[in-house]
Amino acid sequence: MKPTAQIISWILQLTIITLLAPAAYAKLTAHPDAVALFTTLEMEPAGRYIIGFLEAATCALLLNPNSAVHGAILSLGIMIGALIAHLSKIGFDNMFYFSLILIITSSAIIYLRRKQIKSIARMLN
Amino acid sequence: MAGSIDLHKISRFANLAIPSTAALAFLGGHFVSFYFHFLTVTFLLLTIINIFYLFIQKKHTILRNFGILGQARYIIESIGPEMRQYLFANDTEERPFNRIERSEIYRKSKGIDSASSFGSQLNFDNAEIKIRHSMYPIDRENIKQYALTFGEERGVKEPYTIHKPYIISAMSYGALGENAIRALSRGARLAGIAMNTGEGGIPKYHMAEGGELIFQMGTAKFGVRNDDSSLNTEKLKKLCAEPTIKMVEIKLSQGAKPGKGGLLPKEKITPEISTLRGVPMGQDVVSPAHHIECTCKKTTVAFIKNVQDACTIPVGIKLCLGKISDFHEIVLEMKAQDTFPDFIAIDGAEGGTGAAPKAFMDGYGMPLMPSLYAVNDILVREGVRNKLKIIAAGKLINSSKQFIALALGADAIYSARGFMLSIGCIQAMLCGNNTCPVGITTHDPSLQKGLIVQEKAKRVANYVHGLEHDFYEMLAAAGIKDTKNININQLYIPKDTALAGQINELQQKAPTPSA
Numbered sequence: 001m002k003p004t005a006q007i008i009s010w011i012l013q014l015t016i017i018t019l020l021a022p023a024a025y026a027k028l029t030a031h032p033d034a035v036a037l038f039t040t041l042e043m044e045p046a047g048r049y050i051i052g053f054l055e056a057a058t059c060a061l062l063l064n065p066n067s068a069v070h071g072a073i074l075s076l077g078i079m080i081g082a083l084i085a086h087l088s089k090i091g092f093d094n095m096f097y098f099s100l101i102l103i104i105t106s107s108a109i110i111y112l113r114r115k116q117i118k119s120i121a122r123m124l125n
Numbered sequence: 126m127a128g129s130i131d132l133h134k135i136s137r138f139a140n141l142a143i144p145s146t147a148a149l150a151f152l153g154g155h156f157v158s159f160y161f162h163f164l165t166v167t168f169l170l171l172t173i174i175n176i177f178y179l180f181i182q183k184k185h186t187i188l189r190n191f192g193i194l195g196q197a198r199y200i201i202e203s204i205g206p207e208m209r210q211y212l213f214a215n216d217t218e219e220r221p222f223n224r225i226e227r228s229e230i231y232r233k234s235k236g237i238d239s240a241s242s243f244g245s246q247l248n249f250d251n252a253e254i255k256i257r258h259s260m261y262p263i264d265r266e267n268i269k270q271y272a273l274t275f276g277e278e279r280g281v282k283e284p285y286t287i288h289k290p291y292i293i294s295a296m297s298y299g300a301l302g303e304n305a306i307r308a309l310s311r312g313a314r315l316a317g318i319a320m321n322t323g324e325g326g327i328p329k330y331h332m333a334e335g336g337e338l339i340f341q342m343g344t345a346k347f348g349v350r351n352d353d354s355s356l357n358t359e360k361l362k363k364l365c366a367e368p369t370i371k372m373v374e375i376k377l378s379q380g381a382k383p384g385k386g387g388l389l390p391k392e393k394i395t396p397e398i399s400t401l402r403g404v405p406m407g408q409d410v411v412s413p414a415h416h417i418e419c420t421c422k423k424t425t426v427a428f429i430k431n432v433q434d435a436c437t438i439p440v441g442i443k444l445c446l447g448k449i450s451d452f453h454e455i456v457l458e459m460k461a462q463d464t465f466p467d468f469i470a471i472d473g474a475e476g477g478t479g480a481a482p483k484a485f486m487d488g489y490g491m492p493l494m495p496s497l498y499a500v501n502d503i504l505v506r507e508g509v510r511n512k513l514k515i516i517a518a519g520k521l522i523n524s525s526k527q528f529i530a531l532a533l534g535a536d537a538i539y540s541a542r543g544f545m546l547s548i549g550c551i552q553a554m555l556c557g558n559n560t561c562p563v564g565i566t567t568h569d570p571s572l573q574k575g576l577i578v579q580e581k582a583k584r585v586a587n588y589v590h591g592l593e594h595d596f597y598e599m600l601a602a603a604g605i606k607d608t609k610n611i612n613i614n615q616l617y618i619p620k621d622t623a624l625a626g627q628i629n630e631l632q633q634k635a636p637t638p639s640a
């Protein structure tokens with residue numbers, strides 16, 4: 001990885017962490033907003049814990065350069081789920097843009113670190 | 126893709142099924158339970174990857190034709206060697222070392238008795254050299270302890286004596302990781318044998334264990350070079366003053382890549398290696414094909430003299446034989462200049478390497494046994510066999526192979542891969558990728574973690590112990606009281622072997638050098 005790519009990737013990783021860590025915290029500590037959200041989705045409380053846990057795991061993975069790309073894949077998945085939730089059940093609100101931003105940043109990290117996806121890297125060189 | 130399973134059909138089905146599952150899961154998530162969306166997301170991501178494989182990337186035919194199922198082929202291919210090794214290979218058919226050979230070393234290293242039952246699995250029909258025993262075996266107590274003193278012929282100030290015929294052959298820090306180097310050198314010290322440092326520059330980790338070392342000067346002269354890769358005598362003197370450095374070996378060529386310089390792939394260049402060798406990171410390090418000083422026989426012999434003059438310890442050379450006449454000529458030149466290396470290490474073309482171009486590994490150089498015979502023969506004919514010692518290298522991993530090499534003229538045995546096997550090498554053949562699964566040829570800390578230096582050092586010592594035990598037993602069976610008396614009459618050499626051909630050729634016409 002070139003140094004610039006490295007720097008950009010780190011900025012994006014930290015961006016995701018800053019956005020995602022509070023969200024994970026809110027879900028795992030049963031913040032009323034989070035509870036309300038998952039009640040709408042009829043996933044309260046198990047779904048809230050699962051997603052909260054996955055978000056926390058994402059942050060952890062993103063902190064380590066060796067696992068960052070997997071963190072990004074995970075966050076992409078979660079945020080596609082969030083997008084589906086907004087489009088199909090909740091409707092547009094700020095959170096919709098929130099997930100859109102995270103989808104874009106995650107994809108960018110995946111692109112920058114594509115060589116680190118081991119199973120794919122093996123084939124592409 | 127013929128046969129009863131039509132992979133093309135299956136993959137077309139999969140390529141449709143993946144997005145369809147995503148759609149179905151979406152419906153499930155919308156109308157039944159939001160939990161279905163976990164599936165939606167997973168299959169959506171798979172769909173995206175598949176679109177990339179099928180329509181965007183252009184490099185891989187299989188992925189473009191078959192999509193994500195095609196990836197299975199790559200995965201299976203990448204674990205193929207392991208599959209073959211564990212499931213499908215015969216005991217005697219793997220290379221470079223088959224399972225019988227490997228397990229003998231594993232057993233010796235673990236100190237387990239290597240007695241086998243029922244019979245040999247090797248081939249006795251035509252192509253195996255065997256050792257002749259005596260009708261009158263002797264007692265082990267009557268055999269003189271092996272000892273070999275390098276440098277005695279030339280009267281060097283600090284000659285070096287070994288008491289076991291084994292030396293760990295050149296492997297650099299770089300080709301091997303820190304733990305492997307430490308395990309080998311600690312093991313060598315436990316076993317009381319020497320170890321060659323390889324061409325990796327200042328042998329920091331080799332020296333750290335305090336064992337006896339042979340410093341190898343590769344063609345790039347890492348550790349003792351000037352910027353143009355000529356010899357920096359001051360640096361060499363300083364290094365030779367280290368108490369652990371017992372001899373110097375000038376590497377002219379190596380069996381796995383004769384005529385080419387050393388190669389360290391960029392994957393394996395850590396910041397530390399880049400400083401120890403004085404090379405940049407991020408690119409392969411390719412050493413020159415020859416020492417800059419050595420352009421013909423005259424300059425080569427003169428260079429040997431130069432190095433000998435700079436050191437007070439024995440100085441030898443390592444080479445793989447190409448043209449026998451080349452060797453004959455350089456021996457004549459040595460006589461003319463009255464300069465002889467204190468030892469010549471003959472590396473057979475079957476020798477191992479951390480990384481070498483395939484064409485060279487497979488196609489270049491003479492195999493060890495005929496080389497060894499030719500070298501010994503020429504030195505004897507020229508009346509200079511008593512001027513130097515011969516060390517043999519090339520798959521000499523078990524006692525009988527080693528005995529054969531000694532009978533063909535070698536005074537001592539080099540082994541690299543034998544000792545790698547003793548510290549747990551499973552012949553995964555990934556030495557150049559930095560992904561060695563047993564932590565030997567890698568710098569990845571998570572892979573080196575499993576290689577516990579103290580444990581593996583013991584294995585090295587056990588292995589040497591086992592070899593030595595066999596060696597004296599074999600001497601006793603052959604009725605040989607002094608190891609110096611092992612000679613070619615001790616061997617049964619079938620007519621169809623490469624060795625027999627070489628012997629015939631040399632006996633019929635002593636090759637006359639063109640010069």
Ligand SMILES: Cc1cc2nc3c(=O)[nH]c(=O)nc-3n(C[C@H](O)[C@H](O)[C@H](O)COP(=O)(O)O)c2cc1C
Pocket residue numbers: 294295296297300301322323324325341376378379380387443472473475476477478479518519520521522539540541542543556566
């Ligand atoms: C991992 C590895 C690294 C090696 N590095 C060197 C080296 O730095 N210099 C050298 O002259 N030979 C090197 N060799 C070759 C060995 O020293 C030896 O000549 C050859 O492998 C034959 O011995 P073997 O069949 O017992 O392995 C290396 C071999 C291996 C397997």
